[in-house]
Amino acid sequence: MSDRLPCRDFVELVTDYLENTMDATLRARVEDHLAECEGCSAYLAQIRLTIDVAGTVEDDDLSPQAWAELRAAFRGLD
Amino acid sequence: MDPTTEQAVAALGDVELVRRLRDRDERTFALLVPAWSPVMLRVALGHVSSRATAEEVVQETWLAVVRGIDGFEGRSALRTWVLRICANVARRRGVSESRVRPVGLHRPDEGPTVDPGRFRPPDDPYAGGWVHGRAPVDWGPEARAVTGEVRRRLTEALHELPARQAHVVALRDVHGLESAEVAELLDTTEGNVRVLLHRGRAALRQRLEDYYRAEVGER
Numbered sequence: 001m002s003d004r005l006p007c008r009d010f011v012e013l014v015t016d017y018l019e020n021t022m023d024a025t026l027r028a029r030v031e032d033h034l035a036e037c038e039g040c041s042a043y044l045a046q047i048r049l050t051i052d053v054a055g056t057v058e059d060d061d062l063s064p065q066a067w068a069e070l071r072a073a074f075r076g077l078d
Numbered sequence: 079m080d081p082t083t084e085q086a087v088a089a090l091g092d093v094e095l096v097r098r099l100r101d102r103d104e105r106t107f108a109l110l111v112p113a114w115s116p117v118m119l120r121v122a123l124g125h126v127s128s129r130a131t132a133e134e135v136v137q138e139t140w141l142a143v144v145r146g147i148d149g150f151e152g153r154s155a156l157r158t159w160v161l162r163i164c165a166n167v168a169r170r171r172g173v174s175e176s177r178v179r180p181v182g183l184h185r186p187d188e189g190p191t192v193d194p195g196r197f198r199p200p201d202d203p204y205a206g207g208w209v210h211g212r213a214p215v216d217w218g219p220e221a222r223a224v225t226g227e228v229r230r231r232l233t234e235a236l237h238e239l240p241a242r243q244a245h246v247v248a249l250r251d252v253h254g255l256e257s258a259e260v261a262e263l264l265d266t267t268e269g270n271v272r273v274l275l276h277r278g279r280a281a282l283r284q285r286l287e288d289y290y291r292a293e294v295g296e297r
Binding site for chain 1: 102104107108111112115116117119120133136137140141144145190191192194197205206207208213214215216217221222224228229232233236247248251252253254257272275276279280282283286287
């Protein structure tokens with residue numbers, strides 16, 4: 001069995017894990033740890049949920065004023 | 079962007095969008111501007127210091143896109159091409175501003191992203207493990223339904239992140255850009271993008287945890 005991965009270390013590795021930028025050895029250690037740690041499994045699920053919620057956010061658009069100016073400029077293009 | 083605009087843009091596809099922009103079709107322009115300006119504003123804010131300037135960058139970019147549409151060769155997605163133009167316009171504005179460009183996309187933050195008090199101390203037999211009673215707990219099946227209130231809370235939390243974390247989380251998780259593209263548009267490394275993403279996501283998760291635990295506590 002691989003060396004124990006402390007939970008405190010897992011939470012700092014979670015982004016590399018999700019972005020898939022871990023080497024295979026470390027990835028295996030992380031997955032071994034997740035299999036036996038409810039807290040870290042919950043943490044991972046929560047980060048995933050956070051990302052999902054972020055995907056539904058409507059980010060700020062141009063102000064109505066800026067859009068009006070832009071549309072006027074568009075109409076003025078030759 | 080709202081789902082219907084997104085669908086409309088996706089349904090048209092790049093070839094048709096380019097054709098209509100070449101024809102100076104105003105309806106298409108009026109569809110694309112609200113669809114892509116939010117992500118463009120994020121790119122601009124990575125280089126210039128004020129929202130007003132970022133809006134000017136986006137306006138200037140759109141006009142450059144329309145005027146220069148014949149320069150799009152289809153080697154990338156149209157949105158990618160537009161975002162690169164936006165980054166170029168933003169860089170020029172950022173350089174000409176009297177300030178040096180916004181602090182520290184090159185200086186990743188440091189320190190733990192989860193309250194260290196939630197982990198057992200080094201002298202504990204289970205050093206680094208979650209303290210009993212302070213481990214994350216499943217938020218329950220209701221949490222998977224993203225309500226308006228949850229979205230509102232996360233949007234609020236996103237606005238309260240340090241600027242560089244907010245821009246990276248927005249570009250990656252709100253707008254769906256790959257880390258490599260985020261790094262290119264913000265003139266930084268993928269490694270640095272991941273650090274900012276990591277810190278931003280951790281802070282957002284904490285805000286949602288506070289919300290869900292408050293909800294559970296009220297039942």
